[in-house]
Amino acid sequence: MSEVHQYTVNLEWKSDRKGEVSSPELPTTIEVATPVDFPGGMPGIWSPEHLFVAAVNTCLMTTFLAIAENSKLEFISFSCKSVGVLDKVDGKFQVSEITLKPELIIPEGTNEERALRIIEKSEQHCLISNSIKSNIILEPKIIVEKRTSSV
Numbered sequence: 001m002s003e004v005h006q007y008t009v010n011l012e013w014k015s016d017r018k019g020e021v022s023s024p025e026l027p028t029t030i031e032v033a034t035p036v037d038f039p040g041g042m043p044g045i046w047s048p049e050h051l052f053v054a055a056v057n058t059c060l061m062t063t064f065l066a067i068a069e070n071s072k073l074e075f076i077s078f079s080c081k082s083v084g085v086l087d088k089v090d091g092k093f094q095v096s097e098i099t100l101k102p103e104l105i106i107p108e109g110t111n112e113e114r115a116l117r118i119i120e121k122s123e124q125h126c127l128i129s130n131s132i133k134s135n136i137i138l139e140p141k142i143i144v145e146k147r148t149s150s151v
Contacts, residue, residue, distance in 0.1 A: 018042055021051075037086075049095065053084035056098050056136065059128035064102070067122050073115060076105040076145055084134070097135040105143045112142050 013019045017034035034040055035047035046054075057080050064078060080102040084095045100123065106115050119140045123129060129136045 016040065016042065018045060049084060049086055052095055052132075053082050053098055055128050056084075056126070056132070056134075057082040057100060059126040060100055060102065060123055063126045064119060064122035067118055067125070071114075071118055073118055074107055074110055075115070076107060077103075078105075079103050095132075095134045097137060099137040099139060101139045101141065103141045103143065105145050108144055108147045110144070112144065115142050116140060 008023055008025065010022050010024070011019050011032075012022070014031075017040040019032050020029050021032050022029040030051075031045050032051070033042035033045040033047060035049055036043045041047075060080060061078060067073075068075060080100055082098060082100050084098045086093055086095050088094075089096055102119055104115055104119060106112065120138065123136060123138045
């Protein structure tokens with residue numbers, strides 16, 4: 001596998017403060033717009049800020065899935081809520097921090113500490129988190145699903 005990869009994303013302005021993102025590598029498009037927090041913002045449409053936080057969240061998941069598979073970690077489900085904070089730093093808007101709240105459900109008998117270490121390792125190796133200057137806060141939650149005995 002090559003050490004260098006390229007991802008092409010195209011943007012076309014449609015009207016007002018709205019555009020459409022596409023990629024020649026993908027079959028779908030995403031409507032994007034200025035967020036409602038800003039003048040001319042449009043409700044109900046993905047904003048660059050949402051996509052930025054989603055990129056970090058998605059990267060955590062895909063990195064976790066790869067590390068969990070390589071580590072042979074058995075789990076039932078993985079989900080993650082994320083919140084990005086946009087504020088002014090040195091007079092410029094930036095996403096200063098992103099809080100990731102992954103929730104991992106593991107079967108009874110799975111080592112909780114090992115599962116937690118795998119989530120932490122996933123965040124440390126997430127290429128998107130490593131490519132940005134936002135502070136990443138990880139608040140993982142491990143839930144052990146008790147086995148039910150059959151009668």
